[in-house]
Amino acid sequence: MEKFGPVRVGLLGIGTIGRGTFEVLARNREEITRRAGRSIAITRVADLDVERAREIVGDQARVCADAAEIVSDPDIDVVIELIGGYTVAKDLVLAAIANGKHVVTANKAMLAVHGNRIFAEASKQGVMVAFEAAVAGGIPIIKAIREGLAANRIQRVAGIINGTTNFVLSEMRDKGIGFEEALAQAQALGYAEADPTFDVEGVDAAHKITLLASLAFGVPIQYDKCHVEGISKLSNCDVRYAGQLGYRIKLLGIATRRDPQEGGPAGIELRVHPTLVPERRLLANVEGAMNAVWVRGDAVGDTIYYGQGAGAEPTASAVIADLVDVARMITVDPYNRVPHLAFQPDALADVPILPIEQARSAAYLRIRVADQPGVLARITGHLADAGISIDAALQKLSEDDGQTDVILLTHVSEESRIVSAIEAIQAMPTVLGEVVRIRREELD
Amino acid sequence: MEKFGPVRVGLLGIGTIGRGTFEVLARNREEITRRAGRSIAITRVADLDVERAREIVGDQARVCADAAEIVSDPDIDVVIELIGGYTVAKDLVLAAIANGKHVVTANKAMLAVHGNRIFAEASKQGVMVAFEAAVAGGIPIIKAIREGLAANRIQRVAGIINGTTNFVLSEMRDKGIGFEEALAQAQALGYAEADPTFDVEGVDAAHKITLLASLAFGVPIQYDKCHVEGISKLSNCDVRYAGQLGYRIKLLGIATRRDPQEGGPAGIELRVHPTLVPERRLLANVEGAMNAVWVRGDAVGDTIYYGQGAGAEPTASAVIADLVDVARMITVDPYNRVPHLAFQPDALADVPILPIEQARSAAYLRIRVADQPGVLARITGHLADAGISIDAALQKLSEDDGQTDVILLTHVSEESRIVSAIEAIQAMPTVLGEVVRIRREELD
Numbered sequence: 001m002e003k004f005g006p007v008r009v010g011l012l013g014i015g016t017i018g019r020g021t022f023e024v025l026a027r028n029r030e031e032i033t034r035r036a037g038r039s040i041a042i043t044r045v046a047d048l049d050v051e052r053a054r055e056i057v058g059d060q061a062r063v064c065a066d067a068a069e070i071v072s073d074p075d076i077d078v079v080i081e082l083i084g085g086y087t088v089a090k091d092l093v094l095a096a097i098a099n100g101k102h103v104v105t106a107n108k109a110m111l112a113v114h115g116n117r118i119f120a121e122a123s124k125q126g127v128m129v130a131f132e133a134a135v136a137g138g139i140p141i142i143k144a145i146r147e148g149l150a151a152n153r154i155q156r157v158a159g160i161i162n163g164t165t166n167f168v169l170s171e172m173r174d175k176g177i178g179f180e181e182a183l184a185q186a187q188a189l190g191y192a193e194a195d196p197t198f199d200v201e202g203v204d205a206a207h208k209i210t211l212l213a214s215l216a217f218g219v220p221i222q223y224d225k226c227h228v229e230g231i232s233k234l235s236n237c238d239v240r241y242a243g244q245l246g247y248r249i250k251l252l253g254i255a256t257r258r259d260p261q262e263g264g265p266a267g268i269e270l271r272v273h274p275t276l277v278p279e280r281r282l283l284a285n286v287e288g289a290m291n292a293v294w295v296r297g298d299a300v301g302d303t304i305y306y307g308q309g310a311g312a313e314p315t316a317s318a319v320i321a322d323l324v325d326v327a328r329m330i331t332v333d334p335y336n337r338v339p340h341l342a343f344q345p346d347a348l349a350d351v352p353i354l355p356i357e358q359a360r361s362a363a364y365l366r367i368r369v370a371d372q373p374g375v376l377a378r379i380t381g382h383l384a385d386a387g388i389s390i391d392a393a394l395q396k397l398s399e400d401d402g403q404t405d406v407i408l409l410t411h412v413s414e415e416s417r418i419v420s421a422i423e424a425i426q427a428m429p430t431v432l433g434e435v436v437r438i439r440r441e442e443l444d
Numbered sequence: 445m446e447k448f449g450p451v452r453v454g455l456l457g458i459g460t461i462g463r464g465t466f467e468v469l470a471r472n473r474e475e476i477t478r479r480a481g482r483s484i485a486i487t488r489v490a491d492l493d494v495e496r497a498r499e500i501v502g503d504q505a506r507v508c509a510d511a512a513e514i515v516s517d518p519d520i521d522v523v524i525e526l527i528g529g530y531t532v533a534k535d536l537v538l539a540a541i542a543n544g545k546h547v548v549t550a551n552k553a554m555l556a557v558h559g560n561r562i563f564a565e566a567s568k569q570g571v572m573v574a575f576e577a578a579v580a581g582g583i584p585i586i587k588a589i590r591e592g593l594a595a596n597r598i599q600r601v602a603g604i605i606n607g608t609t610n611f612v613l614s615e616m617r618d619k620g621i622g623f624e625e626a627l628a629q630a631q632a633l634g635y636a637e638a639d640p641t642f643d644v645e646g647v648d649a650a651h652k653i654t655l656l657a658s659l660a661f662g663v664p665i666q667y668d669k670c671h672v673e674g675i676s677k678l679s680n681c682d683v684r685y686a687g688q689l690g691y692r693i694k695l696l697g698i699a700t701r702r703d704p705q706e707g708g709p710a711g712i713e714l715r716v717h718p719t720l721v722p723e724r725r726l727l728a729n730v731e732g733a734m735n736a737v738w739v740r741g742d743a744v745g746d747t748i749y750y751g752q753g754a755g756a757e758p759t760a761s762a763v764i765a766d767l768v769d770v771a772r773m774i775t776v777d778p779y780n781r782v783p784h785l786a787f788q789p790d791a792l793a794d795v796p797i798l799p800i801e802q803a804r805s806a807a808y809l810r811i812r813v814a815d816q817p818g819v820l821a822r823i824t825g826h827l828a829d830a831g832i833s834i835d836a837a838l839q840k841l842s843e844d845d846g847q848t849d850v851i852l853l854t855h856v857s858e859e860s861r862i863v864s865a866i867e868a869i870q871a872m873p874t875v876l877g878e879v880v881r882i883r884r885e886e887l888d
Contacts, residue, residue, distance in 0.1 A: 024743045028597050034662055035594045038733060063850075119784040129784060132592070138744035140592025146786040148576070148584025150479045151764030153472050159886065179866040218478055218787035225797035237842060238810055238880060241851050247808070249882065258798065263856065269797040276808050276853075276884035282726060282750065283887060294887065299468045300582035300751060300761035306726065308749035317744035320595030329781070337773070340563040340573060343662035351661065353669035354702065354711040364691070365721050366682055385679060392689060398681060414708065436682060440446050440692065440720035443602065443727060443738060 006041040007327045010101075011061070012092060014047045015080040017106060017133070019056050020312030020344040021080065021319045022393065026060070032320065034347035035339070040320075042080075045068050050226035057442060071096040076143075079440045081105040087092040090114045097121045097129070102330075104322040106133035106315055110209035112223040115214075128329065130322035135208045136161050136291045138314030139307040140321065145215045145295060152218040152297025158254045160206045163289035163309045164199035165231050165251040169239070169274075170287045173248065178236045191289050201230035202251060202272040209253025212293070213270050217257055221329050222270070247276040248284040357416040362391070362440040365408045367425060368398070368433040375430050376406060382428075386421035388413045401433065450485040451771045454514035454545075455505070456536060457526040458491045461577070463500050464756030465524065465763045476764065478791035479783070480771040484764075486524075488514050498604050515540040521857040524763060525549040534558045541565045541573070544776075548766040550577035550759055556651035556667040559658075572773065574766035579652045580605050580735045581753040582758030584765065589659045589739060596741025598660040602698045605652045607733035607753045608643035609675050609695040611635045613683070613718075614731045617692065632697075634734050645674035646695060646716040653697025653815060655713050660739070661701055663675070666714070691720040692728040745887045801860040806835070807853045810880040811869060812842070819874050820850060826872075830865035832857045847876060853884060 002036025011018055022042055025032065025316050033039045042060070046067035047053040053063045064070070071079055071092050079096040081103060083089045089110050096103050097118070105111070111118065111134055122129040132142045135160065145154070160166050164186060171182035183200065186192035198204045206228040214221050231251050242249050277284040282304055286292040307315035328337040339345060361371040369375045380390060394407040410418065422435050455462055466486055469476065477483045486504070486615065490511035491497040496506045508514070515523055515536050523540040523546060527533045533554050540547050541562070549555070553561065555575055568572040575588045580603065589598070604610050608630060615626035626646065642648045644877035649673040658665050675695050686693050700713040721728040728750055730736040735753025740746050752758035772781040783789060813819045824834060838851040866879050 020743075024595055028595060028742070031597050032595060038760075052837075061649070114786075120789065122784065123789050127827070138741075139747055140588050143587060143592050144584050147769065148587045148765055149582075149761065150768040150786070151468055151472060151476060151761045153475050158885065214799075215786040218475075218785070218791065218793050219795055219797070220787070221791055222797050225799075227800040227803070233881075235880070237849070238808070238882060241807060241838065241840065241849070242882075245838060245851070245853065247806075247884065252885065254885065257795075258804070264804060266796060266803050267796040267802075269803045271671065271800060271803060272881050276882055278886060278888075281887050282729065285726065285729065288839050297582075297761065298472070299464075299757040299764075301758055302753075303583055303749070303751035305747070305749055308745045311745075313743040314745055317593065317595045317741065319491060320594055320743075324594040325591065338591060340566065341559075341662070341665070342594070342659040345564065345567050347662065348664055349662050350702075351663055352711040353657075353666050353714050354709060355669075356715060358672040358709050358711070359671070360702070360708060361711045364682070364686065364689075365626060366685065394685065394689060395686065403682070407689070409689065436679070436680060437685075438718050438720055440691070441602065441696065441698065442722060443725050 004038040004292060004331055005038040007323070008075055009040060009042045009078045009080060009323065010044040010066045010076040011042050011080045011082065012046050012070060014045050014053045014056055014262045015082065016312045017315045017319070018082045020316035024313055024316045024320060030073050032324065034343045036324045037331055037344045038327060040327055041325050044073065044076060044283050046070050056339050062261055068095065071101065072099055072413065076101060078102045078104060078323060081107060084109070086110055086113055086131070091399060093118055093123060095126055097125050098123055100127060102127045102326045103129045104319055104326065105131050106319060108134040108204070108207040108211060112210045112221060114242060115221040130325060131282050132322050133318035134317050135211055136293055137307065137309040137311065138317040139293065139305050139309065140318070141293045141305050142215060143303055145212065149295060149297050149300055152299045154257065154295060154297050156256045156296045157212050157216050157293065158283070159209065159293035160250055160286050161253050161293065161309060162199055162205040162251060162284065163291055164196065166286065167289045169231060169249055170376050171253065172236055172239050173243065176236065179232060179234055200232050202228045205253045206272045209255055209272055211271065213255035213268060214251070216255060217268055219268060225270060227271040227273070228335065231274050234274055242276050246279055246281050249274050249276050250284065298397070315371060359415045360412050361415065362412045362442070363410045363418050364438045364440050365410065366436040367406045367431055369404050370405055370430045370432060371404045372430055378428060379406060379425050382424040383410065385424070386417040388417055388421055448482045448775055448888050449481040451521050451625060451767070453484060453486045453522045453524060453767065454488040454517060454520040454858065455524045455526065456490050456511045456514060458489050458497045458500055459526065461759045462526045463830045464760035466501060468640065468757055468760045468788070470762060476768065478787045478858055481770045481788045482771055482775055484767050484771055488520060490514050511536050512539065515545065516543055520545060522546045522548060525551060528553070530554055530557055537562055538565060541569050541571055544569055544571060546571045546770045547573045548573050548770065549573065550763060552578040552648070552655060559655070559665040568635060572770055574769060576766050577759050577762035579655055580681050580737055581751065581755065582761040583735060583737065583753065584762070585737045585749050586659060588749055589656065591656055593739060593741050593744060594797050596743050598701065598739060598741050600700045600740045601660050601695050601737065602727070603653065603656065603737035604694055604730050604735050605697050605737065605753060606643055606649040607735055608636045608640065610730065611643070611733045612697065613675060613693055616680055616683050617687065618682065623676060623678055642845040644676050646672045648720040649695060649697045650716045653749055654714065657699035657712060660699060661712055663712060665784060669714060671715040676776045678718055686720050691716050692723050693729065694721050736799060760783055778834045803859045804856050805859065806881045806884040806886070807854045807862050808884050809854065811848055811850045811875055813848050814874045814876060814878040815848045816874055822872060823850060824868055826868040827854065827865050829860040829868070832861055834867055840856045
């Protein structure tokens with residue numbers, strides 16, 4: 001299938017996300033190659049902890065301590081920057097661009113502060129600087145705004161884009177505890193760093209909403225103009241009062257276009273602060289360390305994008321999506337860089353679509369019965385005979401006609417088993433109407 | 445700015461969605477051009493109702509009755525197919541492809557049945573057939589699965605991908621009414637067609653989940669193997685019992701990868717049926733005609749994409765996103781087809797970021813007061829002086845220390861007004877602690 005050699009990638013920094021990226025690329029090599037049309041291989045890794053890096057990559061990649069070696073290596077096509085911070089990372093990214101390499105980065109701090117210069121240099125050199133992993137982890141929100149909503153005049157973007165603070169706020173509400181206690185729990189569980197300032201004071205969310213505002217409204221990156229308030233001064237009684245009024249408090253990054261016809265000054269509002277959100281909104285129901293971004297466009301209306309905003313593999317998912325974008329862009333025929341069906345036409349699989357008899361699902365059963373002793377025992381007996389166990393049961397006098405309904409929730413079983421159990425139940429003389437079966441999915 | 449002439453588009457069928465596409469393209473012409481790097485113009489329209497078509501497009505496009513003229517016109521770069529159905533549409537799309545034109549279509553029925561052939565021809569001719577509008581309206585779900593989640597071994601896709609049935613099910617639950625009555629309401633409100641068979645029997649959802657399954661798992665399109673059950677036999681008592689057990693009933697399209705290690709047969713389950721979903725899941729809380737798709741990947745975990753799944757402008761949003769993809773693909777420098785900041789570098793706007801004093805927001809205020817007569821009157825007086833009106837008020841004995849808290853929700857006002865009102869309130873001798881202000885956003 002492969003007409004081209006692998007895309008050769010140099011990885012700068014193999015901490016949590018770097019390791020996740022390396023491991024997901026290795027685990028899903030076949031799947032990713034079928035999509036990208038060629039394989040993607042991390043051939044070089046730079047990390048100050050050379051020993052640890054060697055333990056992770058084995059003989060799959062050459063390891064060195066000096067990242068500068070990699071950004072100037074003529075055998076490297078793409079550089080992944082996962083060092084973080086504003087200074088060293090920026091210098092390495094600019095050097096990689098100057099050497100004609102494409103760059104993939106998860107570094108929102110660097111882009112919020114130096115992005116205008118970095119993107120200008122990249123455009124001059126004709127290389128891509130991809131940064132899906134910089135905002136909302138694995139959620140493809142940059143692609144959604146930049147490409148998926150390209151038809152729209154975007155009016156507003158509001159997001160839960162920092163998992164640490166959302167976890168702390170969820171704990172404060174659920175457990176009725178104060179900020180300090182909730183933060184300590186988040187730290188104990190690994191959701192907050194030892195020095196949590198960047199997260200809890202809103203700086204991280206501000207980096208991200210600044211980038212999203214540029215994508216949404218077509219303005220240069222202006223992090224210094226973002227209004228930033230964190231959650232550290234939030235008192236539990238306000239969380240409680242908000243709840244009594246039908247609201248939840250979330251740390252939102254909000255970017256809003258203000259048009260002249262609204263009466264006030266025209267421009268863009270850019271802010272991060274604790275915000276009361278009505279509890280009926282989906283955004284208010286995003287709990288724990290999850291992220292979600294709400295985007296309103298004039299044509300599309302309201303859209304929401306939800307998922308894990310941090311963590312090794314969700315972030316790796318975004319890093320690798322960017323690598324696949326680069327691989328597709330620099331390879332194969334120009335008009336089919338993204339294959340119609342996601343996978344290259346010659347890489348479609350012949351995995352069978354299973355007949356419904358082999359599908360597996362839990363079930364809701366409603367059985368209308370004559371109210372005689374032993375009916376439930378016989379029904380559950382038929383289910384047991386088919387190897388189906390029961391999750392919950394409810395016996396009700398039907399409100400419609402006063403007959404008795406037996407409602408059962410079963411555990412997951414193969415379709416053919418539940419069908420034969422239903423046939424047996426249906427044949428019971430004490431079963432009055434047709435047995436109703438509706439499938440059930442826990443989605444967990 | 446423009447180095448190239450407009451992308452010339454021929455539109456086949458100017459019904460509801462065609463009209464929406466024409467109008468959004470016209471309304472957002474500047475914004476779209478800034479993103480795409482060149483303008484996109486519908487220069488020809490084919491519709492059997494030539495009169496009506498002329499009324500819509502005026503002198504902006506040439507109108508004819510015969511779509512065959514457009515698919516062979518050498519001056520057309522891209523054809524939008526919005527005729528619908530399996531036969532005429534398919535022949536026109538194949539003719540357009542044969543003539544080297546890129547195609548954008550919203551026609552899920554055609555693609556579910558003839559997609560394999562259409563995509564094969566397109567690949568042979570080196571043209572794109574883009575179909576974001578075919579699934580879930582304005583939600584960029586195809587782009588998310590095909591590109592955004594390219595790193596993942598996708599395990600499951602489950603979606604509310606038919607707005608009509610979701611509206612009917614929401615009505616059945618909210619109002620405690622039966623299927624027939626809810627359907628009649630949907631028809632009266634324009635959410636269901638006069639002949640609703642395709643929607644209520646699950647056929648439309650089956651077309652869509654079949655396409656999503658191919659994108660997720662890299663298998664050919666196999667609509668004939670999809671198991672399809674609609675909602676027309678659903679009884680209201682089951683909706684009610686499900687609610688009592690903590691579930692909501694949704695019509696889901698579900699595509700699941702079954703791996704050998706799970707014990708059963710390996711393959712892909714592909715099915716549409718009413719499904720009990722736990723009410724705590726976000727998917728269970730998608731109400732009315734909204735759509736949402738849940739995707740689980742091995743690296744990214746669970747992600748959800750939510751928005752309007754139908755309607756003129758949401759669908760037009762997806763059609764035009766595809767047009768922008770095509771325009772970016774056939775234009776400008778190869779490595780920067782999608783500009784870093786969504787808009788072309790020379791098209792960034794100098795719209796100002798407003799200072800926080802000019803931001804507009806509603807507020808939650810908590811004011812700790814000495815419990816004396818007239819305090820609330822003086823507080824609300826200060827707010828009225830600043831031109832701020834009050835939405836809700838709550839007076840509480842604080843659970844923490846027995847003092848009295850006055851909680852006010854204000855309507856939207858400019859930041860500077862609320863700040864000056866807070867200063868005045870803070871200066872009152874009866875106000876004991878610091879006034880707490882948290883901003884509030886209704887997100888509506």
